[in-house]
Amino acid sequence: MDVIDRPVLAGASERAGAPAFEGFVRTGQTLELKAFTGVTGDAGGYALPREIDAAIDRALASISPIRRIANVVKVGSAGYRKLVTTGGTPSGWAAETDARPGTATPVFQEVVPPSGELYANPSASQAMLDDAAFDVEAWLADEIATEFARAEGAAFVTGSGVNRPKGFLTNPVSAAADATRAFGTLQYLASGAAGDFAANPQERLIDLVQALRAPYRQGASFVMNAATVARLRKFKTSDGAFIWQPGLAAGQPATLLGYPVVEAEDMPDVAANSLSIAFGNFRLGYLIAERSDTAILRDPYSNKPFVGFYATKRIGGCVVNAEAIKVMKFAAS
Structure with missing residues (x-):
């Protein structure tokens, strides 16, 4: 059966006779560790998504009503x-039988x-x-x-x-x-x-x-x-x-x-x-x-x-x- 070579677990290095991770599991032997955090960018921080508020606040303008x-x-x-x-339409008063002259327009x-x-x-x-x-x-x-x-x-x-x-x-x-x-x-x-x-x-x-x-x-x-x-x-x-x-x-x-x-x-x-x-x-x-x-x-x-x-x-x-x-x-x- 062919053996497929796989890369060793990240952070571990191979030792003579057995992978380092196997030695850690069996004997508790300490590995060489690298910090992977979001505190600094090159140590993993770049991989963390930034959450941005979808609602953009703005200084409200004074709008005339x-x-x-x-x-x-x-x-x-x-x-x-x-x-x-x-000026409106002028009017006038008259008796029942009086003439009605024209008024101004x-x-x-x-x-x-x-x-x-x-x-x-x-x-x-x-x-x-x-x-x-x-x-x-x-x-x-x-x-x-x-x-x-x-x-x-x-x-x-x-x-x-x-x-x-x-x-x-x-x-x-x-x-x-x-x-x-x-x-x-x-x-x-x-x-x-x-x-x-x-x-x-x-x-x-x-x-x-x-x-x-x-x-x-x-x-x-x-x-x-x-x-x-x-x-x-x-x-x-x-x-x-x-x-x-x-x-x-x-x-x-x-x-x-x-x-x-x-x-x-x-x-x-x-x-x-x-x-x-x-x-x-x-x-x-x-x-x-x-x-x-x-x-x-x-x-x-x-x-x-x-x-x-x-x-x-x-x-x-x-x-x-x-x-x-x-x-x-x-x-x-």
Whole structure:
């Protein structure tokens, strides 16, 4: 019978007459041992799999919530127009047999929301997509969605209107009342001091609320950033009661003078002549027009061995009714 030569057991060396391992089994003779551990890489550590958490944590971006309180419409093309009437339709009183002369017709204003295309074009190698311990494609899609939400939220507040939405704070402002202001101009109320509130700041806030006419106050809300919220939460009435009321249940917004407060980090901090507080019915006052949902094109061909993820979103926005939004200007007048 042929004898098949096999390599001796790892870590053992052959001795004259018998394999070393057989000698250890029979007599307890000590072998020459080598450490094989995961403590260092070349001693076996490289062979141990690294376990990576499949959920990638990230620092959360501050996303403006204007979309949640504004009027969002889906459009079929970039040439969206909206008609707004000003002044209403005049009417008159007459007796049963009196003549009915003609009344004036409403005045129409055309509103064209400025729009632009928001895009991102990240890429990943095919090897990364194949070998990563987590779903890279799903992670990239989520990152793109988060970045788009942040970018569009900033545009709804301070956007220039050039290849992007026009933010409501970039509209012209005036201290004139609704009946005398030019169309598209927001009314502001002064805080009473440059970069601060004057005495009795809660009275200035009441003036801001009452400047918005009653038909718009149903569904109105305050909009400001967290730093401004911190200021207002400390204000008290003359009897020591806070004018800020926290939400009584999870998910319920806090209220200021009975109206919900929306924190939008794109609103400016309190400074001289800043428009740091807005109050209004944004569903009636601000329009967001979007062509469609975010589209993502997977491109594995243009830049081998990388796979591109080309994401686009066409979106526009502007103020459609300046009477529905008021702002507070931190100035003496």
